[in-house]
Amino acid sequence: MNVLKSWVNIPVDSDFTIYNIPFGIFTAEGITPRVCTAIGDSVLDIAYLADKGYLPMLEGEPKNVLKSSYLNDFMALGKSITKAVRLRLMELLSDDNNELKGHIQDRENAFFLKEEVTMLLPIEVKNYTDFYSSKEHATNVGTMFRDPDNALLPNWKHIPVGYHGRASSIILSGTPIHRPKGQTLPNGETQPVFGPCKLLDFELEMAFVTCKGNTLGTSISVEEAEDHIFGMLLFNDWSARDIQKWEYVPLGPFLAKNFASSISPWVVTLEALEPFKIAGPKQDPKVLPYLEYLGNKNYDIQLTVCLQTATGTEKQICKSNFKYMYWNMCQQLAHHTVNGCNVMVGDIYGSGTISGPTPDSYGSMLEITWKGTKPINMPDGSTRKFINDGDTVIMKGHAKINDIRVGFGEVSTEVFPSV
């Protein structure tokens, strides 16, 4: 990849370099919700640039595609257009291009400091599916709750196991959640009790979003999948472990999961992530033909989870990587639609908890503290088995090769007490 330089000041270690150009939705004083990108510490109003004629590939498209509360209509334009928009923005931000750089008035109108804007939930989530595609996570859970010698269930290496989650309760980073209440069965009891969840947990996930659907009765192949996947976000799929334990047999998680899932405000495109593709784990046994794939379909994306307490003390409690995924996104989408299920523009797909091979890379408190048997010591002297009221969970992610860095920002969520 050529080295690109921008005339915009981009701090060292910024997630939002000229190689990234993610998409989001912002609003600001006097500015209606609209499509934007992030560059360095700035937010760039794409709707304004289109109005001023900087984005000829959008001429003829309805204005409300960019002046919208969600990215859905923009994504639905299709990759041929949205890729061209991203490349054009990279061009306009390049040091050797004077079009926007040289137009003081437009620069003043189009650029906002990140402190001046309010980011909004970027996607109107139509359907949400959660996968369970980290072998290390599934193995840890199987070891803890079933049989260490047969931790993975027989279907796990044949199917990218997934289930339907709740679309309505997907919320933006920065939105606090209340500790959920629900039924649990205390150890040794036969009668359930009702009250605030005692084992609140995060799940370090990434999510992808589709920009192109399929008709009911048709399928999307592994080869076609990348044309349907717009990009990715950070995703914290909150879990109430004690509620889940009592409710989930035989039909899967329900109230243990549907009280909240937090996403980051920026959608990083598959194209921006292209340089970070790497090989996935070897799949043995061989998968069925509809799940076979060629080339690199995993991504080397470094992920961290920090826990911040009400006193302000903070500790990094997990360092994982998206590259550990056993099943890749193309396989997930092919499997999801192989029965004819239709997906839509604006559907979200969680990876499942992304755990790595070592304890410091586990993607949930359940695994990090091994069901609470190995509490985390926090710098302020407190300990954590699960998440306390007043805690904030902060997930970050970025990919980096040499000087090329593409990041996701963060998804940060504070936990309030039950109401």
Add this chain to the structure above:
Amino acid sequence: MNVLKSWVNIPVDSDFTIYNIPFGIFTAEGITPRVCTAIGDSVLDIAYLADKGYLPMLEGEPKNVLKSSYLNDFMALGKSITKAVRLRLMELLSDDNNELKGHIQDRENAFFLKEEVTMLLPIEVKNYTDFYSSKEHATNVGTMFRDPDNALLPNWKHIPVGYHGRASSIILSGTPIHRPKGQTLPNGETQPVFGPCKLLDFELEMAFVTCKGNTLGTSISVEEAEDHIFGMLLFNDWSARDIQKWEYVPLGPFLAKNFASSISPWVVTLEALEPFKIAGPKQDPKVLPYLEYLGNKNYDIQLTVCLQTATGTEKQICKSNFKYMYWNMCQQLAHHTVNGCNVMVGDIYGSGTISGPTPDSYGSMLEITWKGTKPINMPDGSTRKFINDGDTVIMKGHAKINDIRVGFGEVSTEVFPSV
């Protein structure tokens, strides 16, 4: 209830009497999609009536509430308005009211024969939840697949067990489905195979739809639930039993269910069903306080399933009743939101398969043929263990007390071969 007579001709045994006044969406030659009701064999254009000033309670509401492809905006007006619209339509259709009856031109414009219209999917389904609330069904499944002596799992009588289904693949009655393909594990094998589902099944369900949501973090109590529930529909929640068996542990059904769920075109309001309320089964053990309820919350709704083969022969294979539900809709909605999960206008909730106490009242082929061990003999000499290509499954439902009949029409779906 007073006996009501209509000046519209209503055939004996019509589901669409003056006591019903369901809501749907139709289109016809030269007529854009809009809200309508059914009376006898006619479809009545409610948007036209509003335009002509017959519905004063809608004056001041946006026109597109009625001239819409979905009922969502109409439902969102709230029950105080939608109930008034229904009562006003009953008034206009009453024998002793001359307003519409006496206006030949408006009658000509507002009424359509059912053969002249195309009914559309009435709801833009935002989220879909499927419950599992028939004790007889859960007992049958538990007996077949687990332990006849402990057929019900320990949580079943404490929780209205439910899980998230797929909203995108909910389709209208009359839309054919293709037999889904997927992974299954043949008996005695360790390697799965891929191909058309061999054990395709229907599930006789009813669904309710919400017209009022709640904010994330708040709950809807059992007492408040009826104000959030707009009405009910017939619901065939298609299932691929062999795909389900291989995929569903530990996270629940996925591809076995998300290829299609069929609904009827008419939403029958809770108000129309009020006369048919009856007591539900005694709940023992006592439920937790948030699930306690007062008064009658079950409904006496007679349900049938007919199987029609490609040769045209037809047989009624199930006669069940919605009154058998162990958990009622108010309990389901209270449970769904007790953790703070937010529901939305246009969310759909399936009851789960509605089986009665006797084999002729079982609501799925799985139960009727007891896993295929007791095939059904069809009038044309063929037999059925599950559903064949070319079969059409037709579900009907109605409630009746003396001369008061309120029905749902039907949900009818033909099965095409795999593509």
